[in-house]
Amino acid sequence: MRSFLLAFTFCTFCFSSIAQFSFSDSSVITRIRRDIYILASDSFEGREAGTEGEKKAYTYIISKLKEAGVPPLADNNYLQPFNTGHIKFTKPARLIAGTKSFEWRNDFGLCAYTANDSVSSLWADAGFGLVIPAVGIDSYRDVQGIKGKIVLINLGTPSGISKEHLRGAELTPAVRIADAVIKGAAGVILYNSQGNEKSRLFDFSKSDSVSVPVIYVTAGVIDFIKQHPGETVTMAAYLERISNTYTNVCAYINNGAARTIILGGHYDHLGKSQDPRYKGAYCVGADDNASGTAGILELSRYYAAHKDTLNNYLIILFSAEEKGLFGSEYFVGQMRHGMKDSINFMLNFDMIGRLGCQGLAVTAEATGSSHSWAKLYREVKHPGFRLVKVASSLPFSDQDAFYQAGIPVLYLNTGLHNRYHTPLDKPETINYTGMTGILKYAEKLVCSAGSGGKVKYRKIPGITFDLEMAGFLLAYLGEGLSF
Numbered sequence: 199m200r201s202f203l204l205a206f207t208f209c210t211f212c213f214s215s216i217a218q219f220s221f222s223d224s225s226v227i228t229r230i231r232r233d234i235y236i237l238a239s240d241s242f243e244g245r246e247a248g249t250e251g252e253k254k255a256y257t258y259i260i261s262k263l264k265e266a267g268v269p270p271l272a273d274n275n276y277l278q279p280f281n282t283g284h285i286k287f288t289k290p291a292r293l294i295a296g297t298k299s300f301e302w303r304n305d306f307g308l309c310a311y312t313a314n315d316s317v318s319s320l321w322a323d324a325g326f327g328l329v330i331p332a333v334g335i336d337s338y339r340d341v342q343g344i345k346g347k348i349v350l351i352n353l354g355t356p357s358g359i360s361k362e363h364l365r366g367a368e369l370t371p372a373v374r375i376a377d378a379v380i381k382g383a384a385g386v387i388l389y390n391s392q393g394n395e396k397s398r399l400f401d402f403s404k405s406d407s408v409s410v411p412v413i414y415v416t417a418g419v420i421d422f423i424k425q426h427p428g429e430t431v432t433m434a435a436y437l438e439r440i441s442n443t444y445t446n447v448c449a450y451i452n453n454g455a456a457r458t459i460i461l462g463g464h465y466d467h468l469g470k471s472q473d474p475r476y477k478g479a480y481c482v483g484a485d486d487n488a489s490g491t492a493g494i495l496e497l498s499r500y501y502a503a504h505k506d507t508l509n510n511y512l513i514i515l516f517s518a519e520e521k522g523l524f525g526s527e528y529f530v531g532q533m534r535h536g537m538k539d540s541i542n543f544m545l546n547f548d549m550i551g552r553l554g555c556q557g558l559a560v561t562a563e564a565t566g567s568s569h570s571w572a573k574l575y576r577e578v579k580h581p582g583f584r585l586v587k588v589a590s591s592l593p594f595s596d597q598d599a600f601y602q603a604g605i606p607v608l609y610l611n612t613g614l615h616n617r618y619h620t621p622l623d624k625p626e627t628i629n630y631t632g633m634t635g636i637l638k639y640a641e642k643l644v645c646s647a648g649s650g651g652k653v654k655y656r657k658i659p660g661i662t663f664d665l666e667m668a669g670f671l672l673a674y675l676g677e678g679l680s681f
Contacts, residue, residue, distance in 0.1 A: 246469025316434030345382030464519030489551030553632025
């Protein structure tokens with residue numbers, strides 16, 4: 199097989215070689231095998247975000263970046279610590295209307311603002327739950343006896359009122375919930391979201407909450423409640439709010455170019471298995487995502503050794519992906535406008551180590567995030583595997599925060615397998631030759647996409663999905679919620 203360098207003879211206009219490593223296939227395989235065996239060893243304790251295992255992992259990653267001559271992004275520090283929260287459900291949430299019990303995650307879910315509390319009371323319908331004196335709106339004007347009751351709120355928008363008219367503030371779920379609590383609500387049930395204000399509603403990474411339980415329900419549940427006036431509703435949320443510090447690793451190859459390409463992937467994993475079958479063994483995450491981490495380290499060596507006069511390279515190893523994509527969301531949220539404007543595209547590597555687990559196929563996700571990608575994937579050859587293209591950027595990995603911020607993204611993976619999220623995802627199961635082929639293909643993609651003009655972003659049409667931090671997917675379909 200040809201070496202990495204020979205594979206790129208058609209792109210010699212991009213680079214002037216200052217190679218520090220051998221990039222023969224055998225050398226690449228040796229390095230990525232070593233990186234994966236170390237990162238996915240029991241000594242790294244499953245690399246759970248916020249633990250000593252994460253610290254061991256980022257210490258190793260930084261040592262490899264320094265070895266490759268890749269400097270930190272800023273302030274002589276590779277580390278980007280951040281604080282965020284998540285929740286732990288201590289037991290299943292409850293919703294009972296009259297004598298009918300509803301099923302958590304099928305019929306209803308918890309709102310991020312909920313208190314850890316339970317209440318049993320009569321209910322009152324507050325309509326849209328809006329109090330906007332400036333335009334004469336008060337949904338509570340004709341509602342009697344709010345205090346001590348569970349308040350129903352429709353998260354839709356009244357006719358004639360727009361986000362633009364009110365700048366959106368008065369329409370947010372947070373304001374509506376707060377108004378209900380101020381008026382004495384003992385609990386809040388949300389329904390009929392039109393999808394305008396949903397992202398913050400289910401973001402359990404924030405620590406703020408109200409003093410009463412808050413849930414959201416499907417259209418079928420709210421219909422049942424309204425068809426049984428005068429019956430008591432019981433609702434309960436059982437959760438623990440946890441705040442932790444996690445740490446991204448950020449490095450930067452500054453070639454003095456106007457554009458920057460992001461190479462990213464998460465390095466954290468699950469820590470100890472919670473499955474009693476494995477008796478507390480570590481989920482070492484060889485494929486998920488020591489494989490992507492090792493791939494990014496190898497690409498860092500390559501781009502540090504081969505100067506690209508057209509692009510700078512921002513290397514990010516994200517923390518807390520397994521907690522809820524927190525690391526990538528934090529990085530994007532902290533980006534300065536100048537940095538964001540310079541980014542050409544983002545390439546995400548998450549689980550690239552099991553070529554063959556779903557046949558000789560590599561999945562390319564978010565292929566619809568730029569009109570340029572159709573031509574790119576058509577023209578750049580990928581011997582050794584077939585390419586499965588998925589247009590959407592689904593919120594299951596770190597590319598999605600960049601896509602949502604208006605940045606074109608590419609995401610390569612080799613798919614799920616029966617060792618996923620178990621202690622059986624070990625280094626000996628990795629297809630190292632297959633990984634090398636995927637990295638060679640990725641370099642071709644980068645070279646081709648990075649050699650033209652700035653890649654234009656495209657918002658992918660279709661249903662928008664939101665990953666609730668509680669751990670399940672929901673989609674807004676019309677006036678209802680489908681789980």
